[in-house]
Amino acid sequence: MAGSTGTRAQIVDAANRLFYEQGFEHTSFAAIAQAVGISRGNFYHHFKTKDDILGAVIEVRLQSTRAMLADWQRDESDPAERVRRFVGIVITNGADIQDFGCPVGTLTNELAKLDHPARPRAVAVFDLFRTWLRTQFEELGFSVEADDLAMHILAFSQGVATLSNAFHDERFVQREVDRLHTWLDERLAAGPAPRSMR
Amino acid sequence: MAGSTGTRAQIVDAANRLFYEQGFEHTSFAAIAQAVGISRGNFYHHFKTKDDILGAVIEVRLQSTRAMLADWQRDESDPAERVRRFVGIVITNGADIQDFGCPVGTLTNELAKLDHPARPRAVAVFDLFRTWLRTQFEELGFSVEADDLAMHILAFSQGVATLSNAFHDERFVQREVDRLHTWLDERLAAGPAPRSMR
DNA sequence: GTCTATATCGGGATAGAC
DNA sequence: GTCTATCCCGATATAGAC
Numbered sequence: 001m002a003g004s005t006g007t008r009a010q011i012v013d014a015a016n017r018l019f020y021e022q023g024f025e026h027t028s029f030a031a032i033a034q035a036v037g038i039s040r041g042n043f044y045h046h047f048k049t050k051d052d053i054l055g056a057v058i059e060v061r062l063q064s065t066r067a068m069l070a071d072w073q074r075d076e077s078d079p080a081e082r083v084r085r086f087v088g089i090v091i092t093n094g095a096d097i098q099d100f101g102c103p104v105g106t107l108t109n110e111l112a113k114l115d116h117p118a119r120p121r122a123v124a125v126f127d128l129f130r131t132w133l134r135t136q137f138e139e140l141g142f143s144v145e146a147d148d149l150a151m152h153i154l155a156f157s158q159g160v161a162t163l164s165n166a167f168h169d170e171r172f173v174q175r176e177v178d179r180l181h182t183w184l185d186e187r188l189a190a191g192p193a194p195r196s197m198r
Numbered sequence: 199m200a201g202s203t204g205t206r207a208q209i210v211d212a213a214n215r216l217f218y219e220q221g222f223e224h225t226s227f228a229a230i231a232q233a234v235g236i237s238r239g240n241f242y243h244h245f246k247t248k249d250d251i252l253g254a255v256i257e258v259r260l261q262s263t264r265a266m267l268a269d270w271q272r273d274e275s276d277p278a279e280r281v282r283r284f285v286g287i288v289i290t291n292g293a294d295i296q297d298f299g300c301p302v303g304t305l306t307n308e309l310a311k312l313d314h315p316a317r318p319r320a321v322a323v324f325d326l327f328r329t330w331l332r333t334q335f336e337e338l339g340f341s342v343e344a345d346d347l348a349m350h351i352l353a354f355s356q357g358v359a360t361l362s363n364a365f366h367d368e369r370f371v372q373r374e375v376d377r378l379h380t381w382l383d384e385r386l387a388a389g390p391a392p393r394s395m396r
Numbered sequence: 397g398t399c400t401a402t403a404t405c406g407g408g409a410t411a412g413a414c
Numbered sequence: 415g416t417c418t419a420t421c422c423c424g425a426t427a428t429a430g431a432c
Contacts, residue, residue: 007397023311026223028425042398044427101307105360109299109307112363113221123364151361151370152377159357162303163349165310166321172349179350205415226407240416242409 008046010036016057020096020103024054024110051118058121061103065125069132079136080188083153086133087180090160090173098168102161104129130154142192149187156180206244208234214255218294218301222252222308249316256319259301263323267330277334278386281351284331285378288358288371296366300359302327328352340390347385354378 014035018027029050033040047053076082090097100106104125111119133150142149160176163169212233216225227248231238245251274280288295298304302323309317331348340347358374361367 021311023223023308025221026312029427030425038397039399040426041400041428045397048427050426100311102360105364106307106311108364109304109360110221113219113298113304114224126361126364148370148373152374155354155357155361155374157357158360159353159355162300162307162356162360163324163353166303166306166324172346175346176350176353227409228407236415237417238408239410239418243415246409248408 007036007038007042011038011043011046011053012056012060015053016060019054019057019107021100024107025114051116054116054118055121058107058118058125061125062121062128065128069128073132079139080184083133083136083184084181086129087153087156087177087184090157090164091177094164094170094173097161097164098170099165101165102158105158105161126154140188140192145192153180205234205236205240209236209241209244209251210254210258213251214258217252217255217305219298222305223312249314252314252316253319256305256316256323259323260319260326263326267326271330277337278382281331281334281382282379284327284351285354285375285382288355288362289375292362292368292371295359295362296368297363299363300356303356303359324352338386338390343390351378 011032014032015027018031018035022031029040029043032053033043047056072082072085076085104122108119108122108126110116111122130147130150133153134146137146137149156176160173164173209230213225213230216229216233220229227238227241230251231241245254270280270283274283302320306317306320306324308314309320328345328348331351332344335344335347354374358371362371
């Protein structure tokens, strides 16, 4: 795995964490260098510019997201249960989300405000989740509605993450998860809309 | 109104807009000064520090939010219709949200990452909406559920705003608004849970 | 590959004239 | 109240020794 060995990988890992906790722009080279335990000068041997590090961080996030979704795909055969696994992230990662929000949503928004060229790559992480969720609904028999349902699940996660970060209320998160599970069950019980109704 | 006249008010207005569009930390004094048309030096006659401007911006947002909610309270007698008015913000302000996200959610998250002392005041804007929405549901006969329903509406708005900013998809926004309206109608038709069921 | 030293720039903040 | 000039610091980035 490209995580522990190699100075370059260590830099990317530290930057990945710091960009999440402090934001991209607010994170200085000094902070990253200190976290890794190297000097600032050594830094530029591995990356020419700060944007290069951001690019590497986003690629790592894309890669680890693909790996996680592949794991879920392998470990769970029921698509509905896979969707529930995704929904559960807001509880599994509840502590980090309370402190820093969703890593995907907060980075894409920061890059949007900075009008940063890397924004589309950050949105690509969202696309991974969106496509994966849509595939689950397609496996459950939905067709044209699948993407709409996927986006609704994504919106749920972003809304919960933002308010969890603002209010630090675990009971709110649990209530919303329960509510979405109920909605999902009803949606699955009703099944896809017949073609004649579209 | 404290909006157009007075250099101080102009500074706050420009900062308010720029903090929204570019983020708080990324907005420089030079940018604000240029937007207002004054020199950087003059700046410090009105505000001692950048955090002071942030404080003033947040107070203005609190004030304008209170005014907006009071208007809605006055202009619309049906609490359900008032809630729908709030839900409609994601369409009314759709263009700005696509470009910059929700002003409340994005600022609170940025301040959380900066570990900024003004974060609680920024969250207070969320609290205004939360309390106002809860009051509407209370007027509709809900009691203990009112706050839960209010938070669900807030979560909706944040989820839609974040994904609207990421994907720039108006049709997604409209679908989610329609979905929430349906949910709201069903919720109101069912009425509050009887006390015996709690 | 890693370090120290340094260049360069932009940001917040101050002093003082008008 | 508004301006110009300036200070100070932190941040990105470079040069070059080891």
